[in-house]
Amino acid sequence: MSERVERGRGRGDVDDYEQHGGFPVYRATEDDGGPDFGRLVEALRTIQDLGVSTAPPPDVVRRAAEQAEALVALLEPHRVPEGQQPGGRSMGLPGRGSLLMMPWTVEKFDATGVRSTGVFRRFHMGGNGAAHGGTLPLLFDDLFGMITHAYGRPISRTGYLHVNYRKITPIDTRLTVEGQVDRVDGRKTFVSARLVDAEGTLLADCEALMVVLLPGQP
Numbered sequence: 241m242s243e244r245v246e247r248g249r250g251r252g253d254v255d256d257y258e259q260h261g262g263f264p265v266y267r268a269t270e271d272d273g274g275p276d277f278g279r280l281v282e283a284l285r286t287i288q289d290l291g292v293s294t295a296p297p298p299d300v301v302r303r304a305a306e307q308a309e310a311l312v313a314l315l316e317p318h319r320v321p322e323g324q325q326p327g328g329r330s331m332g333l334p335g336r337g338s339l340l341m342m343p344w345t346v347e348k349f350d351a352t353g354v355r356s357t358g359v360f361r362r363f364h365m366g367g368n369g370a371a372h373g374g375t376l377p378l379l380f381d382d383l384f385g386m387i388t389h390a391y392g393r394p395i396s397r398t399g400y401l402h403v404n405y406r407k408i409t410p411i412d413t414r415l416t417v418e419g420q421v422d423r424v425d426g427r428k429t430f431v432s433a434r435l436v437d438a439e440g441t442l443l444a445d446c447e448a449l450m451v452v453l454l455p456g457q458p
């Protein structure tokens with residue numbers, strides 16, 4: 241581990257670390273939401289894929305709408321406040337079980353950096369087989385959140401995020417994203433990451449500034 245990484249561990253800021261600005265307390269689930277939560281999230285993601293890639297006849301659309309509405313009615317009574325839902329807190333599931341995040345799997349998570357692999361699905365397509373340009377900042381932003389967390393920094397907000405789109409990012413193709421903390425300066429954590437394909441070809445790179453929140457800051 242480089243001296244720069246060690247210095248940035250942020251353990252001199254233990255009080256700040258416990259505080260996390262004005263954020264509610266977030267803890268990882270112990271059971272990834274139970275035995276069937278991963279199945280549910282995966283089925284919902286596949287519905288998202290099918291929702292943008294099928295052209296069913298009217299009677300199928302009607303039956304699908306009825307079944308979707310029945311599912312909404314089933315889940316609706318079980319809303320909980322932020323931080324209590326398993327979605328986004330289930331570290332053992334792709335995308336931590338969040339429907340918003342890329343359903344990627346974290347392979348490395350420590351102070352030297354975070355690496356994650358996965359595919360952009362049909363639901364993420366912009367056009368002509370390429371991932372939508374807006375999905376890459378989402379991938380990088382979430383990675384940077386994990387990188388600052390793994391580095392020992394308190395929850396931080398993204399100040400800026402700069403993506404260089406080097407090549408078309410294909411859907412349905414296994415890719416790897418990896419990044420790390422480059423430098424720490426007070427509340428500022430400078431981070432960067434690269435998205436590559438299986439051959440190591442650079443598809444996009446990104447650099448960002450994550451700013452540690454002040455007490456009570458939203």
Ligand SMILES: CCCCCCCCCCCCCCCC(=O)SCCNC(=O)CCNC(=O)[C@H](O)C(C)(C)COP(=O)(O)OP(=O)(O)OC[C@H]1O[C@@H](n2cnc3c(N)ncnc32)[C@H](O)[C@@H]1OP(=O)(O)O
Nearest residue numbers: 266267268328329381382385386389397398399400428451
């Ligand atoms: C389940 C349990 C396990 C979890 C396991 C871990 C998983 C965890 C994953 C989470 C993943 C989520 C990660 C998403 C992260 C977002 O996406 S956050 C949402 C997007 N970002 C925002 O909404 C931020 C909106 N902006 C703000 O709130 C405020 O502008 C900021 C960024 C907090 C900064 O405001 P401020 O506190 O007033 O501070 P300010 O003095 O302006 O700036 C501080 C320093 O940063 C500099 N700065 C600020 N902005 C900029 C800029 N754009 N350019 C250059 N410099 C800047 C300032 O110049 C200043 O520098 P110094 O003068 O100190 O040298």
